[in-house]
Amino acid sequence: MKMMLGDEYDSYIESFNDKRLYGLRVNNLKISTEDFLKICPFKLEPVPWIENGFYYSEDDKPAKHPYYFAGLYYIQEPSAMTPANVLPIDEGDVVFDMCAAPGGKSTELAAKLNKTGLLITNDISNSRAKALLKNVEVFGVPNLCVLNEDPVGIASRFSGFFDKVLIDAPCSGEGMFRKDNKLIKAWEKNGPEFYSQIQRNIILAGADMLKPGGKLLYSTCTFSKLEDEDSVIHLLTNRPDMHLIDIKPYEGFSHGFDTDEGYHLEKAVRIFPHKMPGEGHFVALFEKDGEDYTSSKRPVSGKTKLPDELKEFMDSTTFEYDPAYINIRDTRVFLTSPYMAEERGLRIIRNGLLLGELKKNRFEPSQAFAMALTNDQFNNCLDLSVSDDRVIRYLKGETIDIDDFNVKSGWTLVCVDGYPLGWGKNANGQLKNKYLAGWRWM
Template identity: 65%
Template sequence: MNLPQKYLDTMKDMLGDEFDAYLDSFNDSRYYGLRVNTLKITPEEFLRISPFELKPIPWIENGFYFSENDKPAKHPYYYAGLYYIQEPSAMTPANVLPVNEDDAILDMCAAPGGKSTELGAKLNHTGMLVTNDISNSRAKALLKNIEVFGIPNVLVMSEDPKKLVSYYPEFFDKIMIDAPCSGEGMFRKDNKLIKSWEKNGPEFYHEIQKGVLLAASKMLKPGGIMQYSTCTFSKLEDEESIRYILNECPELKLIDVKPYEGFSHGYEDDGQERDMQMSKTVRIWPHRMAGEGHFVALIKKDGSDGASVIPSSPSRGLKIPKELQEFLDEITYPVDTADISIRDERVFILPKQAGNTAGLRVMRTGLLLGEIKKNRFEPSQALAMVLRKDQYVSAVDLKSDDENVIRYLKGETIQIDPESCGVVRQSGWQLVCVDGYPLGWGKLANGTLKNKYLAGWRMM
């Protein structure tokens, strides 16, 4: 690997006697990880059904290493949203950010969704997650991952973080900033990033980071906590970006990141004008821990927690059409009809804290329940992923090794034996499951299941 000399000189200055050990880590094998979706299954339950060779990631309660020989992205459990595939050190930021039920949380630079999916799982169907990425194409992947994970209480946006400030002044209990960075921690994983580093290095990203941090500070409510992380080793992008925001906003203070053996402290202030206690931040180095590398800091705003002032809300509490009510009578998932909003025949359940987002590029507001079409209601793929098997009146439950599971995920019509699949009613809508975990919808008639799996999600 042809590492830039400027980068090598900087790393040698930072690491001193550990520099050779760091260089040797480039010869090690990559680490592969998955994080269990605790909205759907506990880590203990997942271990009982997992077909993979798994080892716990010691500092991530629901994280596991898997073997390079395993292919978890091809397994039906992946399509059921039972886990997210993620580099182990990248699991750390969302793991250390303390989340309480009913929190309003913003993930500012969220795509493809590794941190947001964990934050949404921690909220456990409460509060609200606003997950944003300025890139529209990346935000589409973010939306899919949010929906696969079964997170209903969400606003998915594709907006410049600076524009959000006027909509959410001092609104959020928690803010996640996994900042755009030069990606030095990913060189071993993807050496194409070296070319990108040579084109846009730490100085370029430091300026972006300052803007993102300043916007976040204005949206964090008193008593709130924001988390800043990068997958780079640059002091300029890590400690210096933190130093910038602490100097700009004296009401912000660093708090300790939950310690774990192997974490390295951030670099101290080196005699700067005030002690900012950079040792409260942490670094993950690939020669010290089984991960690629990360920097993580937690920052708290002075003041006491108070209720977030919710912006004026969009229309909700509408009269429920007959066809929608008939479907709602068939599910036991809790739906407050006062939170239902209907736009262009599409039916949504809005988060309690959702306000007026007019003027923002919003890709999803709350949970898409489905669509009203010619006096009938068609449930959405997103709703299927939120439900449990026992929350719909009838389900087709297939075994993970049944060839019909793959055929269903490929969008094919399948023949089933209703009795062996646990079907309650012999015709109409069915919640299609694998080993009891929902995958999507189908419509049953005379043993033929018409496939309603979302076309854009199909297995290739």
């Protein structure tokens, strides 16, 4: 770090005496930033380079608030918001988040897609991939596939498939030492030499999965040149059809450290904690040469006849869907994306939006389906104020008394201040709780 920073080294070391910063990012898939600020109960300060990012006080507990359970925001360290913010996403894109858990970047990519195209989000760890699934479902993402794969191992399956690829690579974590000093021991066990080999394989695989004209974002939360600039050079040397492109500048961003080889590493961005109100990060944006004229959309054959009980339930919603992409497996009903590739041979945690389950002569909607709806898309809603103690009781899984509301019998979409939380079933003013057990308020 002394060699890298020179005269700035003392300021860098001094930054370790500063308190860590806490951040949240508004879910623009569900609510505009402007509308969120009108109802936000926390004291927030804007993250200057992230349009929907905010600092919050350590005294606030946003993970213990009903709006968190409604998926209105994601808790994320401010610098870590940068990669998904920098990668330009167009509606209709097919996007791959290669090393995605726990889902902070995936949720922002999904918000940018705005329920169009497809987000394939992946993690090599099964337990982390399941946590990733929960976060994208809380955020209300319908156009998704969650994989549990080694990204290098599946590169040939998705050759030239994606419009955009994000690689937030496994790294030695030097930029997070202030936030979590336990990472120092992990660094001593596996440092930059260990991770750089993993990164070099991953970044080449990401480039191979990209369409001509597509863009790839590579990031780490470490300072090591071996893991940052040298990984960029490895890609540019081995994939000559890839080139670095500029990232929109912001005051406090540092350039990548250039070399004499003419790789234009100054186009990469470094975030240092003594220059920016956040932890450490490295971000590089690439574009693949050429243009792509192929359609990612797969055709469907014939019309799909839905079971009567499923059709009856879907008719009680104004949720837009194409029956041709309804996929029924055993008793579970999924709405899959028209952009999804052939799935055989892949370890899939979830392909598409889980709509629910077919039981004997009835259909039971899923928690994920509730989160993908808006309150005006279902014909029977219970809208509780955030100050109503029944909100917390509902989130804890309790039966609640709702005879003071004019709610029809049967399936009920439970909302807080107009934003869905989950399902209940109303019978004579008593709401039988259908909130997913694994998501309950603890």
